[in-house]
Amino acid sequence: MSNAEAPNVVSLSGLKAACRNCSLYHLCLPLGIDADDMEELDRIIRRRRPLRRGEYLFQPGDSFKSLYAIRSGSVKTYTPTEEGYEQVTGFHLPGELVGLDAITRECHPCAARALETTSVCEIPFERLEELGAKIPGLQRQLLRLMSKELLEDEQLMMLLGKKSAESRLAALLLGISERLRQRGFSPREFNLSMSRNDIANYLGLAVETVSRLFTRFQSDGLLTVERKHVVLLDRERLAILARPSGGDTDQRECRP
Amino acid sequence: MSNAEAPNVVSLSGLKAACRNCSLYHLCLPLGIDADDMEELDRIIRRRRPLRRGEYLFQPGDSFKSLYAIRSGSVKTYTPTEEGYEQVTGFHLPGELVGLDAITRECHPCAARALETTSVCEIPFERLEELGAKIPGLQRQLLRLMSKELLEDEQLMMLLGKKSAESRLAALLLGISERLRQRGFSPREFNLSMSRNDIANYLGLAVETVSRLFTRFQSDGLLTVERKHVVLLDRERLAILARPSGGDTDQRECRP
DNA sequence: GGTTTCATTTGATTAAGATCAATGAATTTG
C-alpha cells in the first residue's frame, strides 16, 4: 500500500504543510478548515520515525497525551484480559485516528501495535484542544470523528452479536475494502496485514474456522487468497453473505 | 427505579436550575463547570413530556438536531437491518446520553425507543456547540463522554466477540448493575425494563438460551429472577463467569 | 370475565463452530 494521490482538493499548491500528504487531511479539509488553519494544525503535529512491525504506539496504562493518525501501514489495538489473553478491538488503516478511547480516563485502555512498517503523526491532545477553541470547525470535526467511530463500533457489534462465522468474515473483508476505497486505495485487491489469529480473535472465531472460511470463499469463487494477499472477486455476493444469515430476531415493526 | 437523591455535591442550594435533579448533572459538575455555566447550560435544555413505553425518541433517518439525556426510565437503541429485522445496539439508563452516533451523518442511524415510562432532556446540539466554545470545560466534557461511550462499546465488543452465552449474560447483568450503582441506585436489585427478546438480540443469543440461563443462574444461587425483577445474590461469582471462560486466544505477551 | 395475544419457559433434536491432533508452508535465527 503506497501513499495515495490526493484527489480533487482545493488549491494545495501554496500549502507547504506536510499534512498535505496525510490521508487525514482529506477528512479535515472538506469540513470548513481552511489552508491557514491547516497550517496551524500542521505545526502542532509531531512526526515520528516509522514503527517496525510489532512495535507499540502505546500500551495499556500509558498516560494519554496524544492521538495518532495513521499515515501509512496499519495498527491493531487490543486489550489484554486477565492472564495473558488478549482481545483485538480494532484494525486501523491509513487516515484513521487511534487513541480516542483514552480521552475519558486519561490513560490508554488498550495497546496499539504496528502490524507492518507504519508511519504515524502524533497529535498532542492538549494542543489540539487549544486549537479547537480557536477553530470552531476543528472542534466540530473532532466530535464528528468520534461519532463516526461510535457508529463503526455499533456496526461491528451488530456483526459480532448475531451473525454466522461466514457473515463475520465477509463483513470484515468488505469493511476493510470500503475503508481502503474511501482513502483512494483499491477496494478489490489488498494485503491483510494482520495474522489469521488476529482476525479470528477480532471476529470471535477460532483460527481454524477463519482458515476454512477463506478456503471455502475461494472455492466458491468469491475471492482469491494467497497468504496475506486477497482479491475480492465478487463483492456483491460477499455483501449478501455479510447480511444476517436467516431469520435473526423476529421483532417486526410495531406501533409506538 | 425512582429518582435518586443527589449524594455529596457542592452547594446546590442557590441553584434554581432544574439540571440540579438530573443525573447528568453529576457527570458535568465535577469537571470544571461551575454554577453559572450550569445555569447557562440549563437554559438551552428543553424538557419534554415523559415518553410512554414504546414511544420513539427518534427513528432511523430522522435528522439530527439534539442529544438526549435520560432523566428517568430507560431506552433501547436499535438499527433495523434489511427487511424487518432489528439489532439492538444498546440499553440506556438514567444519566446517559443518547444520540452521539448521529453527529457524523447529521441523521440518526438508529431508533431510540422507551422501554418504560421515561423522561428525557433534549439538548439542541447547535446550542451545545455554541456553548462549548464559550465554556472550555464543557467541550472537554463532551469529548470525554464520547470517549467513554467508545470504551464501553469496546468492552461490549469483547463480550460479543468471544465469550460463551453464560459469560455474555453475566457481563450484561454486571454492567447494568455497575451503571446503576454509579448513579446512586442499588447495584444488587433492579428491574430489567427490556424483554428477554431484547436481551437475546443484544447479546446475539436465542431467546430460549437467555431464558435457560436465567433459570440456571437462579438454581446455582447466583441471583433470583422473577419476571423483570432481578436480585444479584453473588456478584463475585457472576464476575468470574463473565470472564473469558477458558483459553481464549493464545497470544502471550511478546516483545516489541 | 373471558378471550385473544404476546412473552416466557421447558423439552427434544440438530447444526455450526470449537477443540484436539497433525501436517505443511513460510519466516526467522544462528
Place this chain on the structure above:
DNA sequence: CAAATTCATTGATCTTAATCAAATGAAACC
C-alpha cells in the same frame, strides 16, 4: 543454509447453543 519457530491449513470428534415444537403464564382487549 539448515534448524527452529511461527503461522496456516486440513481432518475428526465433541460441545454449545440454535432451532423446532409445545405448553404455560401474563397482560391487553372486547
